[in-house]
Amino acid sequence: AEYGMILTEVQGRVGLIRLNRPQALNALCDQLMAELADALKGFDKDPAIAAIVLTGSDKAFAAGADIKEMQHRTYPEVYFDDWIGERWEAVLTVRKPVIAAVAGFALGGGCEVAMMCDIILAADNAKFGQPEIRLGVIPGAGGSQRLTRAVGKSKAMEMVLTGRMMDAAEAERANLVSRIVPLADLVAEAVKLGETIGTMSAPAVAIAKDAVNAAFETSLTEGVRYERRVFLSLFGTEGQKEGMAAFVEKRKPAFRR
Ligand code: HXC
Numbered sequence: 001a002e003y004g005m006i007l008t009e010v011q012g013r014v015g016l017i018r019l020n021r022p023q024a025l026n027a028l029c030d031q032l033m034a035e036l037a038d039a040l041k042g043f044d045k046d047p048a049i050a051a052i053v054l055t056g057s058d059k060a061f062a063a064g065a066d067i068k069e070m071q072h073r074t075y076p077e078v079y080f081d082d083w084i085g086e087r088w089e090a091v092l093t094v095r096k097p098v099i100a101a102v103a104g105f106a107l108g109g110g111c112e113v114a115m116m117c118d119i120i121l122a123a124d125n126a127k128f129g130q131p132e133i134r135l136g137v138i139p140g141a142g143g144s145q146r147l148t149r150a151v152g153k154s155k156a157m158e159m160v161l162t163g164r165m166m167d168a169a170e171a172e173r174a175n176l177v178s179r180i181v182p183l184a185d186l187v188a189e190a191v192k193l194g195e196t197i198g199t200m201s202a203p204a205v206a207i208a209k210d211a212v213n214a215a216f217e218t219s220l221t222e223g224v225r226y227e228r229r230v231f232l233s234l235f236g237t238e239g240q241k242e243g244m245a246a247f248v249e250k251r252k253p254a255f256r257r
Contacts, residue, residue, distance in 0.1 A: 013050040014194035015043030025063035037090035050198030055101040064108025091116040101190035112141040123183040129165035201239025
């Protein structure tokens with residue numbers, strides 16, 4: 001598909017999506033979000049793709065929802081138009097792993113989209129924040145919930161109540177990101193991570209993603225029960241036979257795609 005505000009490419013088994021609206025620091029307007037949703041869906045359906053990397057520019061992953069587009073919206077408009085649900089939750093419906101490769105600003109909705117992804121890799125210049133309070137509103141795409149689960153109450157409160165940004169080092173200390181990589185290596189590292197995931201058994205990857213996500217939705221007892229059920233189900237896959245045979249035979253597993 002041809003897009004105006006994102007760029008897509010395939011690198012090996014990884015689908016790469018770059019937010020590409022540099023004049024507005026990748027502000028997430030309706031068109032951009034619709035294109036992102038479409039591209040995510042396309043890669044999710046494509047059997048040649050094992051994982052998806054979502055990135056922006058060196059200066060901004062995304063500086064948030066488009067303030068100029070939102071500015072004059074009325075309450076009935078924003079209430080009845082399923083504005084957030086329809087376009088903003090696309091990342092959450094993707095079954096393959098989605099890696100956010102964040103350089104520069106990830107603010108407001110940009111931080112929220114990154115937090116919807118399965119893994120966040122941060123460049124050393126990354127900055128995360130929920131500055132909505134400075135606009136007279138609050139996070140609206142999950143920020144108050146996902147940031148709190150990631151970094152805990154005190155830090156989330158401070159950020160949401162003041163709009164203070166976290167740099168990459170603080171984000172790593174606070175467990176918002178899995179690790180920091182040099183800016184110049186960010187996308188290559190994220191693609192490499194996607195490729196590594198792509199060498200694993202596909203059913204195991206899909207189920208592993210679901211199981212980790214279940215930790216955010218269920219009690220410990222329910223979550224452990226869920227894990228046990230899906231773990232056992234993997235004994236019905238070729239991947240389990242191949243992975244364990246390869247270990248015993250002291251060779252590398254070759255999982256069928
Ligand atoms: C629309 C934006 C924008 C945004 C930047 N721009 N962020 N336009 N919406 N969120 C535009 C600027 O207006 C400017 O356009 C151009 O991008 C470059 O930005 P500057 O501000 O000149 O750059 P700089 O001085 O480097 O400052 C960078 C910045 C600042 C600190 C990131 O741009 C900023 O504070 N942006 C807003 C961040 C924010 O509040 N995000 C939360 C949005 S609310 P011109 O035309 O002037 O050159 C939200 C709620 C989501 O996300 C809820 C779910 C739907």
